[in-house]
Amino acid sequence: MQRSISLTRALVNRLPDRVDAEGPVRASAPDPDFYDRTADAILEAVDPNHGLWIFAIGSLIWNPRCPVIDRRAAMVRGWRRSFCIGPMMRHRGNPDAPGRMLSLDRGGECPGVVLQVDSENQRDSLVALLNLEPPIPPVWVEAETPHGVVPAIAFAIHPDFPMYSPEPPEDELADLLASAVGTIGSMADYLLNTVTELEKAGIHDPYIWRMQEMVAERLARLPER
Numbered sequence: 001m002q003r004s005i006s007l008t009r010a011l012v013n014r015l016p017d018r019v020d021a022e023g024p025v026r027a028s029a030p031d032p033d034f035y036d037r038t039a040d041a042i043l044e045a046v047d048p049n050h051g052l053w054i055f056a057i058g059s060l061i062w063n064p065r066c067p068v069i070d071r072r073a074a075m076v077r078g079w080r081r082s083f084c085i086g087p088m089m090r091h092r093g094n095p096d097a098p099g100r101m102l103s104l105d106r107g108g109e110c111p112g113v114v115l116q117v118d119s120e121n122q123r124d125s126l127v128a129l130l131n132l133e134p135p136i137p138p139v140w141v142e143a144e145t146p147h148g149v150v151p152a153i154a155f156a157i158h159p160d161f162p163m164y165s166p167e168p169p170e171d172e173l174a175d176l177l178a179s180a181v182g183t184i185g186s187m188a189d190y191l192l193n194t195v196t197e198l199e200k201a202g203i204h205d206p207y208i209w210r211m212q213e214m215v216a217e218r219l220a221r222l223p224e225r
Contacts (some may be wrong), residue, residue, distance in 0.1 A: 003204070005195055006216035012188045014222040016037055019181050021096065022090025027162045030135035038137050039126045042153055045140065052122060053127075053152035055143050056146050057081050057112040058102040059190065060155075062207065065132055066125035067118035073111070074143035074156065080108035081205065083173060086165050092182040099180030099187040100165070100173065103134075104156035107175070111203045114143045114152050116180055136161055160170040174214035188215055 034056035046052050054060065055076055086093070086100035093099030104110060117125060130138075159163050167173055180187040195212045196206055 001116070003209075004198065005192075005199065005212060007188065007192045007195065007212040007219070008216070009192065010224075011216055011219040012186065014219050014224055015141065015179075015186045016181050016225075017186055018183055018185055019094050020183065021094040022183060023093075023095040023098070025090070027134065034135055035127050038130055039123055039135065042126060043123060046078045047151055050150050051119065052126070053114045053118040053150050054117060055112055055114050055141055055152040055154040057110060057154075058194050061113050061201070064115050066129050067120070068115045069118045070116035071201075072143075072145040072147060072150075074114040074145045074150075074152070075109060075111050075201050076104075076141045076143055077109045077151075079104040079106060079110050079141065079154065079156060081110045081112070081207065082157075083167055084165060085161075085163050086176075088147060088180070088182070089162075090182055091184050092187050093180040094182055097179045097181060098176070099182060099190075100167070100176055101190075104139075104154055105166075106156075111198070111205050112143075113197075113201050113203070114145060114150060114162055114174065117136050123164050134161060134163070156176065170214065171209070174211060174218060178215045178218035188219060191215055 054132050082105040083100035084105045085103050087098030089095050133155050139156045141154045143150050143152045176185040195208050
């Protein structure tokens with residue numbers, strides 16, 4: 001039965017579309033060879049029988065940022081979806097209302113989508129994608145799909161990363177997600193896109209579902225713009 005998402009576009013639109021205020025960059029830039037070196041290591045490890053797959057848990061589902069030729073619902077064990085990168089004071093947060101971005105943190109399991117990267121210009125596509133993610137080498141995961149297990153890379157957090165921050169209690173997290181707006185949009189918009197695309201893919205994540213309900217409750221208290 002189709003579930004009704006509580007967090008609607010009308011509720012998200014009660015927040016500003018964007019704000020100009022930005023906080024400092026908290027993570028230093030990697031060494032100049034990081035992206036090329038990381039891409040080469042990934043491609044050397046790719047199983048030619050499977051090709052290159054990426055396990056997507058958030059914005060990569062609706063905005064892969066590289067050419068994709070196949071996508072499948074998938075489950076990964078040993079990792080969980082978590083708003084554990086923050087506080088974000090740029091992009092989807094600002095110094096007065098910082099946000100938190102999704103990543104994979106250790107423990108549990110995570111439903112998501114695996115994306116098969118087009119083999120044409122694959123290295124260039126991979127380097128470009130790496131430049132848009134936190135400068136941490138992706139991990140390899142075994143993604144369980146309806147058509148079998150595929151090895152995939154996944155963008156997971158490392159406890160030593162300067163912006164790693166374990167999630168706060170859910171009520172506090174919902175408060176943050178319902179208020180954070182940055183130069184490219186709001187955390188509420190990010191959450192709405194995530195839950196919508198997961199549901200489109202036939203994936204129900206109880207955690208994300210609960211968060212969208214809690215954020216919707218908070219936005220409903222705001223006046224319409």
